[in-house]
Amino acid sequence: MVRVMASGVFDIIHTGHISYLQQAKALGDELIVIVACDSTVRKNKHEPITPEGMRVKIVSCLKPVDKAVLGREGDIFDTVRDVSPDLIVLGFDQAFKEEELKRRLDEGGFGHIRVTRATEYAEDLSATRRIIDKIRGSESGR
Numbered sequence: 001m002v003r004v005m006a007s008g009v010f011d012i013i014h015t016g017h018i019s020y021l022q023q024a025k026a027l028g029d030e031l032i033v034i035v036a037c038d039s040t041v042r043k044n045k046h047e048p049i050t051p052e053g054m055r056v057k058i059v060s061c062l063k064p065v066d067k068a069v070l071g072r073e074g075d076i077f078d079t080v081r082d083v084s085p086d087l088i089v090l091g092f093d094q095a096f097k098e099e100e101l102k103r104r105l106d107e108g109g110f111g112h113i114r115v116t117r118a119t120e121y122a123e124d125l126s127a128t129r130r131i132i133d134k135i136r137g138s139e140s141g142r
Contacts, residue, residue, distance in 0.1 A: 002028035005085035007071065008094070009036045010059050011049045012131055016091075018062070019121035024089040025064035027116070032083050033059050034071040044095075077108050085113055092120040 006024040010017055010033075025031040035056045041048045048055075052070055060068035072078055080088070088105075090096050094117075102115045 001030060002087060003030045003032060003085045004028035004087045004089055005032050005034065005083050006089045007034035007036065008091055009041050009045060010055050013058060014131060016121045020091050020118045021062060021064040023118040027087055027089060030066045031064055032085065033065050033068045034079055035059050035068055036071050037073055039073045040071060080110060087114045087116065090117045092118050
């Protein structure tokens with residue numbers, strides 16, 4: 001059995017998220033999705049639009065997902081230890097560099113974990129920021 005781990009904010013679910021999770025699920029038997037906690041989102045991206053509990057609940061209902069869990073603040077390797085994946089799939093636009101993550105996994109004693117990146121899903125509204133920009137654009141046109 002191959003356990004796959006994917007992660008993200010999942011603030012406004014869109015086709016880019018669906019493609020990412022479908023690609024991740026296709027690479028293994030079980031897909032565990034780590035949903036970033038509100039404090040991590042604030043620190044690394046923006047003020048969350050939907051609260052962490054709601055985002056976990058929504059992601060857990062998506063067809064490719066076997067289990068969604070709330071990520072911890074701090075060291076990502078605590079979460080890796082909890083999930084014990086065989087493969088980590090990064091989103092095409094996630095800031096992690098595959099080689100750097102693999103090196104850190106090796107140094108942390110997780111050398112057996114493979115790392116790969118999902119491919120981009122090219123559709124007009126396949127990113128949260130694009131959706132927000134479109135909404136803001138339509139509001140300014142009134």
